Amino acid sequence: MVGQAIAGVLSEVAGLDVMGVCASVQEAKLLIRRHPPRLLVLDVELGDGSYCEAADLLLQLRPDAELLVVTAMAEAFSPPADLARCVIAVVDKALAWDQLMAVVLAWKDRCQNQVRTHLxxxxxxxxxxxxxxxxxxxxxxxxxxxxxxxxxxxxxxxxxxxxxxxxxxxxxxxxxxxxxxxxxxxxxxxxxxxxxxxx
Missing domain, CATH: 1.10.10.10 (Winged helix-like DNA-binding domain superfamily/Winged helix DNA-binding domain)
Structure with missing residues (x-):
């Protein structure tokens, strides 16, 4: 349910095209194979495997992709070194709405500016x-x-x-x-x- 709520905020408030909401690592990997997203919002507490499997697959298929990590233990969480370069932020679930929106809107602005300067x-x-x-x-x-x-x-x-x-x-x-x-x-x-x- 938290995933659906986050997807709604990202879609309706931030204006992002949300490709899907996955409840497991396996679902996420299926979605990533079909449509590798530019930004993956990833909950590290998915129960059927390591979130790293989904992140690794995405980065194989789309090396320019970035990750936004959501966790209940944001202060204690540190992404693995091979993923750290792609993580734009770690957001605490308890503070998710305001913090999530601030990170996503800043990411959107950065992406838009990169596109405009190159084109x-x-x-x-x-x-x-x-x-x-x-x-x-x-x-x-x-x-x-x-x-x-x-x-x-x-x-x-x-x-x-x-x-x-x-x-x-x-x-x-x-x-x-x-x-x-x-x-x-x-x-x-x-x-x-x-x-x-x-x-």
Whole structure:
């Protein structure tokens, strides 16, 4: 239940796309294999194994990922040396809401600034996405989540053919290839943290 509550705060207040809430290390590893997240919020007290298994798998699949550790013993907790470089904070469960939000919002700002400083040449294209129709923007945001056409179709209640048509139309309007559109969609999603606009 704590996991669901944290997920709700991260989604509704911080505007993050929460990929799932897992009650065990095995569930977390399955989710990580399907969609390796950029940030993993990890409770060290999962009962079926070591949280390190999930963290190690994520870092193998996505070396740029970062960890936010949640524990009831935050003051006594020290991450292993091989994970310490990826841990952005250790949050005490008793203080989770305020502390968690402060850490997550600071992390979001840092990520957004990193993206903006590395992509000045993409600013015009990213701005052009704002001028797309609302449905086209939803397709772009779903594409930026790493979803396949059939997953986008299911999420947006569209046919696969309609999603493909939207993708081709958006790529043509922006003057980019299909691969470039995927890259732009990922960047756009990273820069669009407004939860009220999430798909």
């Amino acid at each position: 000045p040449s993409c600013q015009d294209l990213l701005s052009a996405i704002e001028r797309l129709s609302p449905r086209e923007q939803r397709v772009v945001r779903a594409l930026g989540c790493g979803l396949l056409n059939k997953e986008i179709a299911s999420r947006l209640n569209l046919s696969n053919a309609t999603v493909e048509t939207y993708r081709k139309h958006v790529a043509a309007r922006l003057g980019v290839s299909g691969a470039e559109l995927v890259r732009l969609a990922s960047l756009y999603r990273m820069l669009s943290w407004d939860a009220s606009r999430s798909s």
